[in-house]
Amino acid sequence: MRIEVDTTVCASHGQCEFVAPEVFALDDEGKLSYVAEPGPEEAENVERAVRACPTRAIRIVG
Numbered sequence: 001m002r003i004e005v006d007t008t009v010c011a012s013h014g015q016c017e018f019v020a021p022e023v024f025a026l027d028d029e030g031k032l033s034y035v036a037e038p039g040p041e042e043a044e045n046v047e048r049a050v051r052a053c054p055t056r057a058i059r060i061v062g
C-alpha cells in the first residue's frame with residue numbers, strides 16, 4: 001500500500017503514531033515522518049490511523 005500525508009494540515013497530535021508506530025513517527029519538534037509504502041501487515045494499523053487523524057491528513061493512495 002502507498003500513503004500520503006498532507007503536512008500542511010498535520011497538527012502533530014500523534015494519534016497516527018499511537019495506532020501505527022511502525023509507520024508514523026514524530027520527532028522532538030513535532031515533525032512527522034512516515035513510511036510511504038508500508039507492508040501489508042501494517043494495512044489495518046494504517047486504516048486506523050486514517051480514521052484517528054483529527055485533521056484527515058492521511059490518505060491511502062494505492
Ligand code: SF4
Nearest residue numbers: 010011013014016053
Ligand atoms: S494524526 Fe494526523 S494530525 Fe496527528 S500527527 Fe498524525 S497525520 Fe498529523
